Amino acid sequence: MIVPVSNLDHPGLQPYARLTEAQLRNRLEPDKGIFIAESPKVIRVALDAGCQPISLLTEEKHLANQAADIVARLGDLPVYTGSRALLASLTGYELTRGVLCAMHRPVLPDVQRLCQTRKRLVLVDNVVNSTNTGAIFRAAAALGMDAILFTTTCCDPLNRRSVRVSMGTVFQIPWTYIPDWPHPGMEQLRTMGFKTVALALTPDALPINHPALMDEEKLVIVLGTEGDGLSQQTINACDYKAIIPMQRGVDSLNVAAAAAVAFWQLNGHH
DSSP states (O other), X not given: XXXXXXXXXXXXXXXXXXXXXXXXXXXXXXXXXXXXXXXXXXXXXXXXXXXXXXXXXXXXXXXXXXXXXXXXXXXXXXXXXXXXXXXXXXXXXXXXSSEEEEEEOOOOOOHHXXXXXXXXXXXXXXXOOHHHHHHHHHHHHHTTOOEEEEETTSOOTTSHXXXXXXXXXXXXXXXXXXXXXXXXXXXXXXXXXXEEEEEOXXXXXXETTOHHHHHOSSEEEEEOBTTTBSOHHHHHHSSEEEXXXXXXXXXXXXXXXXXXXXXXXXXXXX
């Protein structure tokens, strides 16, 4: 259902307006909330993963080419089209691919259900940068992690930039929130047979390729916030601490880069 729009007052455009992420989560649909998938590739991945679309917003010129297959998949849902200038003024920035899709937020599994059949988990604690969050998703999906747990202080994994940077892997690798961290969340993971390894610059840290880490059957790789890293409370509670050996006096890597190295080394497939 193609709906040309020439001004920003159309009620169907509300999800795309410059709402804060908290408003997207709460204001439009308190029970489910909405997120925005951006670019044809990411939208296709989201649809393939079973995400439920609400509407599409695209530049008119994309209807016949790069958005054509997506429009077909939306059936009789509204497809709003407008000029590039209109879309930019609505969303607050120039669109990289000129196609946005509003979708219902998926219902997240509980921690127990998410973890019970997994061997390699990622736990992301207080990472507030959406670019890093998206990059962690992409690395986890590419490098053999089974699922991701987020503490409630992290940025929203479904925020636009996170989804875009993840290249849609946010829809491919299972994830959920762990509400009580580090306690009793740590104990819950332990009860399910997991050992935890904190990436942390501590004197007793093992190198990331230490055989003890490689040999663990069920392992959780724990990543901390940009700059400050993990809290001392979390580090103390973990079974292991690990570091990536560095050269040239560099003390650490960006959290997403460090995550990729850790996932590659500890994914259990070596």
